[in-house]
Amino acid sequence: MIFAVNNLKLNTKIYILLMIFVIVKINLNAQTIKGKITSKNKVVPYAGVVLEGTNYGVSADEFGNYEIKNVDLGGVNIIVTGVGIETKKVYVVVTKEINIFDINVEFSKYDIDQVVVTGTKTFKRQNESPVIVNVIDSRQLQSVQACNLSEGLNFQTGIRVETDCQTCNYTQLRMNGLSGGYSQILINGRPIFSPLVGMYGMDQIPVNMIDRIEIVRGGGSSLYGSSAIGGIVNVITKVPKNDGFSFGYDYSIICNSADDEVLHGNTTVLSDNKNTGVTFFVNKRVRDWYDYNNDNYSEIPKVKINNFGTNFFFLPSKNQKLEVNFASISEYRYGGEMVSRAPHLTMQAEERNHDIMLGNLDYQINFNQGVSSFITYLASQHTLREHYTGIRPEIGSAQDDIHLSAPPYGTSLNTTNQIGFQLNHKIENFFGSNVFSIGSEYNSDYVMDEIFAYDYLIDQRVKTLGTFLQSDWKISDGFNFLSGFRLDKHSSLDDFIFSPRFSLLCKFKMNSQFRMSYSTGFRAPQAFDSDMHIAFAGGGVSRIDLADDLTEERSKSLSLSYNYEKSSIKYIYGLAIEGFYTRINNIFFQDPIGEDEFGKMFVKRNGDGATVKGSNIEFRANYFQKIQIESGFTIQSSLYDNPINYSDNLDPKRFFLRTPSNYGYMTINYTPSNKFKFSTNIVNTGKMDLVHMGGSIEQENDEYKSSEIFNVVGLKFTYVQNLNKIGLDIEYSLGVKNITNDYQNDFDSGKNRDSNFIYGPSSPRTIYASLLIKSF
Numbered sequence: 001m002i003f004a005v006n007n008l009k010l011n012t013k014i015y016i017l018l019m020i021f022v023i024v025k026i027n028l029n030a031q032t033i034k035g036k037i038t039s040k041n042k043v044v045p046y047a048g049v050v051l052e053g054t055n056y057g058v059s060a061d062e063f064g065n066y067e068i069k070n071v072d073l074g075g076v077n078i079i080v081t082g083v084g085i086e087t088k089k090v091y092v093v094v095t096k097e098i099n100i101f102d103i104n105v106e107f108s109k110y111d112i113d114q115v116v117v118t119g120t121k122t123f124k125r126q127n128e129s130p131v132i133v134n135v136i137d138s139r140q141l142q143s144v145q146a147c148n149l150s151e152g153l154n155f156q157t158g159i160r161v162e163t164d165c166q167t168c169n170y171t172q173l174r175m176n177g178l179s180g181g182y183s184q185i186l187i188n189g190r191p192i193f194s195p196l197v198g199m200y201g202m203d204q205i206p207v208n209m210i211d212r213i214e215i216v217r218g219g220g221s222s223l224y225g226s227s228a229i230g231g232i233v234n235v236i237t238k239v240p241k242n243d244g245f246s247f248g249y250d251y252s253i254i255c256n257s258a259d260d261e262v263l264h265g266n267t268t269v270l271s272d273n274k275n276t277g278v279t280f281f282v283n284k285r286v287r288d289w290y291d292y293n294n295d296n297y298s299e300i301p302k303v304k305i306n307n308f309g310t311n312f313f314f315l316p317s318k319n320q321k322l323e324v325n326f327a328s329i330s331e332y333r334y335g336g337e338m339v340s341r342a343p344h345l346t347m348q349a350e351e352r353n354h355d356i357m358l359g360n361l362d363y364q365i366n367f368n369q370g371v372s373s374f375i376t377y378l379a380s381q382h383t384l385r386e387h388y389t390g391i392r393p394e395i396g397s398a399q400d401d402i403h404l405s406a407p408p409y410g411t412s413l414n415t416t417n418q419i420g421f422q423l424n425h426k427i428e429n430f431f432g433s434n435v436f437s438i439g440s441e442y443n444s445d446y447v448m449d450e451i452f453a454y455d456y457l458i459d460q461r462v463k464t465l466g467t468f469l470q471s472d473w474k475i476s477d478g479f480n481f482l483s484g485f486r487l488d489k490h491s492s493l494d495d496f497i498f499s500p501r502f503s504l505l506c507k508f509k510m511n512s513q514f515r516m517s518y519s520t521g522f523r524a525p526q527a528f529d530s531d532m533h534i535a536f537a538g539g540g541v542s543r544i545d546l547a548d549d550l551t552e553e554r555s556k557s558l559s560l561s562y563n564y565e566k567s568s569i570k571y572i573y574g575l576a577i578e579g580f581y582t583r584i585n586n587i588f589f590q591d592p593i594g595e596d597e598f599g600k601m602f603v604k605r606n607g608d609g610a611t612v613k614g615s616n617i618e619f620r621a622n623y624f625q626k627i628q629i630e631s632g633f634t635i636q637s638s639l640y641d642n643p644i645n646y647s648d649n650l651d652p653k654r655f656f657l658r659t660p661s662n663y664g665y666m667t668i669n670y671t672p673s674n675k676f677k678f679s680t681n682i683v684n685t686g687k688m689d690l691v692h693m694g695g696s697i698e699q700e701n702d703e704y705k706s707s708e709i710f711n712v713v714g715l716k717f718t719y720v721q722n723l724n725k726i727g728l729d730i731e732y733s734l735g736v737k738n739i740t741n742d743y744q745n746d747f748d749s750g751k752n753r754d755s756n757f758i759y760g761p762s763s764p765r766t767i768y769a770s771l772l773i774k775s776f
Contacts, residue, residue, distance in 0.1 A: 031094050034067040035101040036060075037080060042125070044085060044105060045510075046568045052077035052089070059568075071099075080105055082567075117189065118214040118234040120472055120482065121223055122424055122435060130472075130482040130503035132515060132561060132578065136213040138238075140630075143669050143679045145716055145735055145768060147250070147262060147285070149210065149235060150202035154683050155665050157632025158217050158231075158616045161202065162658065163762045166747060166755040167335040168350040169301050170199040171762075175231040176217055176580055177612040177638040177659050181588075182230035182523060184220065188325055189234055190360050190379035191224060195526055196414040196447055197356060197383055204329045204356070206283035206307050208248075208264045211238045217616070218580060219519030219557040222486045222501035225443070225466050229521040229555045229584065237325055239311050240268045240277025246774035255741070255764045258290035258300065275315040283307040289338055292764065295749035297348065300763060301335030319366040326359035337751065343388040344407030348751035351388040356381065368425075375439075376421040385412035389451070389541060391751050403453075408541075410451035418443045435472040437484075440465070454598050456543060462524070463491040480505040490524045493552055497522050513563040523553040523588070525604075540599020544590060547605045557582045573621035582612045589644045600693075608641045610656070626671055633664030633684075646691045647702040653689070658759065660686035660707075677718040685710040685760065692757045696748040699757075710760045712738045731772040741765040 033051075037044040043064035050057030051068065054076075060066040073094050078101065080088040086106045092099070115123055119131030126133060136152055146152035150171050153161050160174040172180030185193040185201070193201055213235055220228035245267040252260040268279040283305070290300035309327035316322065336349030343349040360379035366372070390408040393399035420441025427434045442465050449458040470484030482503040489496050503517040525546055561578035587610045590602040614636025621629045638659045643652030667681040687706050694701040716735035723730065743764040748754050 031071045031073060031097055031099060032067065032069045033071050033078070033092070033094065033099050033101060034065070035103060037064040037066065037103050037105060039085065039105050040125075044082065047080050047082035047085060047105070049103075050079050050081075052079055078103065116214050117236075118186070118216050118232055120437075120470065121189070121422065121439075122437060122472065124472075127513065127565075128474075128480065128505075130480050130505040130515060131216060131517060132218075132559075132576075134215045134217075136215070138207065138210060138212065140667070141207045141210065143677075143716065144667060144681050144714060145250075145733070145737065145770070146207050147260075148203050148207060149205040149213070150762075152207060152210075152213065153202070153233065155630070155667055155681065156215055157618050157664070158634050159215065160660075160663055160685070161762075163758055164658075164756060165335075165350075166299055166753060166758040167297075167301065167348070168200075168333060168352065168755075169203075169335065169762070171202050172198075173202065173233065174659070175215075175233075176582065176616075176634070177614060177636045177656065178230035178582070179656075179658075181227060181526070184224055184228040184232050186224070186232060186234040187358060187379075188236055188360050188362075190377065190418055191443065192358055192360070192379045192381035192416045192418060193235075194381060194383070194414055194416045194445055194447070195227075196385070196412060196449070197381065197416075200331065200333065200352065200354065201356075203303075204305060204307070204331055204354070205235060206262075206264060206281075206285070206305075208246075208266055208281050208283055209237055209307065209309055209327065211236050217578075218517060218559050219499075219501070219521040219555060219582070221488075221497075221499040221521035221555075222484050222519060223468055223470070225464060225486065225488050225499075226490065226497075226522055226524045226552075227526070229523055229553070229557070229582070237309065237311055237327070238266065238268075238279055238281060239323075240270055240279045240313060242268065243270050244268055244775040246772060248770060248772040250768060250770040252737075252766050252768035254290045254300065254766050255292075258288040260287040260766070260768075261285070276313070278310060278312045280310045281307070289335065290763075291338060292743070293747050293749050296338050297749065297751070297753070298335045298338055299747060299758075301333050301350070304332040306330045319370075321362075321364045323362045324359070325361075327357070329354065329356040329358075331356075344390060344392070344404065344409070346392065348391045348753075349388060353386040354383065355385075356383045358382075371426045371428075373424045374421070375424075377419070379418045381414075381416040383412070383414040385414070386410070387412065390453075391540065406453045408451050408453035410449065410456070412447070412449040414445075414447045416443070416445045432473060432475040434474070437470040437472070438468070440467040442466075454541065454543065461491075462526070464524075465489045478507040488522075490552070492524055497552070511565050511567075515559075515561045515563070517557075517559045519557045521555040521557065523555075525550045525552065525588075540595070542600040542602060543598070544602045544604055547603050549606075550588075550604060551586055551606060553584055553586050553588060553606075555582055555584045571621065571623045574619070576616075576618040578616040578618075580612075580614060580616070583609065584612070585609045587640065589640070591645060592648050594648070607644060610638070610640045612636065612638045612656075628669040628671075629666070631664065631666035633662070635662045637661065646704075647693070649694075649702040650691065650704060653704070655689050657690055658688055660688040662686040674722070675720050677716075677720070679714075679716045679718075681714045683710075683712045683761075685712075688759065690757065690759060693754040696753045697750055698746070698748050699754065707744075707759045710742050711740070712742055712761045713740055715739060727775055729774050729776055731770075731774075733768075733770040733772070735768055737766040737768070738764055 037047045037060050047060045049066040075093045078090045088105045092101050116133040119129045119133040141152045150161050158176050173183050175183045217231040220232045247265045250262040262285045264283040266281045270277040285305040287303040289298040289302040292299040312324045314322045331354040333352040337346040343351045358381040362377045364375045388409050422439035424437045444463045446461045466488040468486040473481045485500040499520045501519040506514040559580045563576040565574035586606040589607045591605050618632045638656035639654045645652045663685045665683045670678040692703050692705050714737045718733040721730040744760040
């Protein structure tokens with residue numbers, strides 16, 4: 001009996017101790033962690049939030065909110081992951097029943113909402129911009145093994161970079177069906193990329209100089225003035241961000257025949273307080289010439305390029321910034337008969353020696369507690385070019401004696417300058433918020449190009465004074481209305497040019513956007529443009545002059561677009577559909593007027609008008625930051641109002657030459673781990689109409705022709721070796737460009753070839769290997 005009573009007392013004590021333990025345990029696990037995931041004051045939906053070393057984890061909702069219950073007291077690491085953001089680990093201490101921890105994360109390399117500046121001349125997030133701004137960053141350029149700006153731009157919707165000379169391989173940019181003269185290339189937002197520099201400049205800008213490229217399709221004259229009818233490409237150079245360096249070597253071989261080597265390096269140094277920084281880049285490229293049809297005349301010229309540049313910034317105070325950029329480009333380019341002798345002793349050749357310096361200085365100050373800012377800037381470009389363009393007559397003839405006594409060597413000088421200012425002021429509580437921008441800039445462009453033997457001289461100085469005003473009105477979170485205009489006085493035009501623009505952004509749902517934009521633009525007569533290239537045809541050289549009564553082109557553009565993006569903890573995908581319509585009046589065209597002793601002659605005149613219309617479709621997706629897909633496709637139509645005469649021997653036609661009705665691209669990147677990267681890409685170019693001038697062995701008379709369809713496929717494999725002890729990564733890459741060797745197969749041969757009869761991909765199959773060493 002006594003034993004039973006004692007046993008009951010013991011069981012009661014054990015029960016009480018167990019109850020106390022359970023109650024304490026329940027209390028220890030009764031804490032809650034909650035908060036919001038944001039990035040730069042914007043919510044990040046559907047991020048994964050887990051507690052390190054536990055099974056506790058949730059997904060944030062569409063507003064970035066998360067909540068985890070039954071958390072132990074004490075310290076714990078919160079890990080935030082998700083597609084489109086960098087993984088973030090935060091150490092917190094749980095001390096009470098409800099613990100609020102808001103966490104700020106950074107967007108990753110697959111940023112779906114980057115900060116852009118080109119569409120409005122102010123900093124805007126992509127999804128907040130009423131104007132569509134697409135971005136190509138340095139990592140995308142690396143994934144397709146782009147060597148320069150020209151190669152990188154092919155991987156963007158609505159854009160084609162085409163090679164237009166079989167001998168010198170000058171390139172031009174085509175946006176939404178319009179040729180190179182209708183698009184403006186900016187360097188750090190400044191229009192110092194002159195028409196003369198633009199002929200070879202896209203090949204001369206190396207990728208290790210580029211931080212990102214921003215593209216605006218459609219009229220941009222309301223902010224940037226002349227020659228922005230088709231769109232704008234803004235090349236933003238690398239800026240100092242973190243201490244570090246990189247060094248690389250790329251080797252390529254073109255069709256087992258021509259070597260192409262690139263040596264490049266970058267280094268960045270920041271001060272301890274991060275208020276001063278400088279970055280340097282160097283790039284050296286040597287490419288041998290390449291002959292596709294074995295006639296001993298090159299289809300790809302030999303090239304030697306040396307690049308050097310720096311970007312420096314200084315923050316005198318928290319609200320001030322001074323930035324200086326400088327780049328030097330030196331290029332030697334030679335194409336034609338593949339012999340080792342002076343150009344004028346060859347049977348046909350083009351030789352170019354470029355020395356280019358370009359740079360800009362920007363100063364910005366913020367005041368009125370950050371609601372106002374003032375920016376002033378100065379930019380300049382100077383180019384000296386020595387060149388030869390000639391065909392040698394029959395050796396020993398009287399014409400050959402004349403040629404040897406006065407060979408067609410020439411000299412070019414081009415200087416472009418810009419000075420300007422911009423004032424921004426934000427007004428709150430005015431039916432929303434409104435950022436007003438007003439600015440003015442003065443531009444001058446001087447070009448002199450002379451070839452004494454051809455009695456050829458361009459000597460023109462163009463000055464433009466422009467003033468712009470813009471209202472960026474955010475009516476609500478779902479509506480943004482952008483309006484503005486620019487007034488230009490161009491020295492070659494009698495009247496002022498007024499260029500308005502209106503854009504509307506509507507967000508019906510969180511992940512859907514609708515945009516509508518109307519803009520006007522103009523293109524002033526330019527003495528030197530991409531279509532002023534001296535071409536070989538029929539044993540002579542073609543030259544182009546400007547009509548005495550040539551006046552500006554005027555344009556009106558309308559675009560409508562719908563963008564849908566969906567994201568979750570596992571994936572992101574997006575679809576964009578855009579329709580565009582551009583009407584151009586007084587459009588320029590080249591009128592053939594006959595021949596002289598040097599070759600064919602053309603005059604640039606004004607036509608009645610033309611209409612360009614079509615649609616762009618874009619798709620992109622990412623799964624767990626393992627697989628990234630980017631693609632775009634364009635369908636378009638480009639027609640003159642009335643037939644244009646392309647040759648005295650052919651019927652006039654309404655269609656634009658060298659303008660396919662459809663083209664597109666796709667890139668796929670697969671990253672299974674931090675050590676391996678695989679990428680593949682394809683660039684599709686549809687059929688296009690061309691004119692083939694007669695006079696060569698292959699082509700007796702002038703004739704219209706239609707090109708074939710091209711599909712250029714590339715593959716790249718990269719292995720990354722991590723040397724954590726010394727803080728280095730080494731990347732080894734192997735790859736192939738144009739793996740199927742899809743290349744033009746009907747080139748003219750010999751010295752009398754039509755050098756403008758070139759189309760399709762810029763190069764045949766190319767195998768490459770690269771080594772990149774970088775610090776972290």
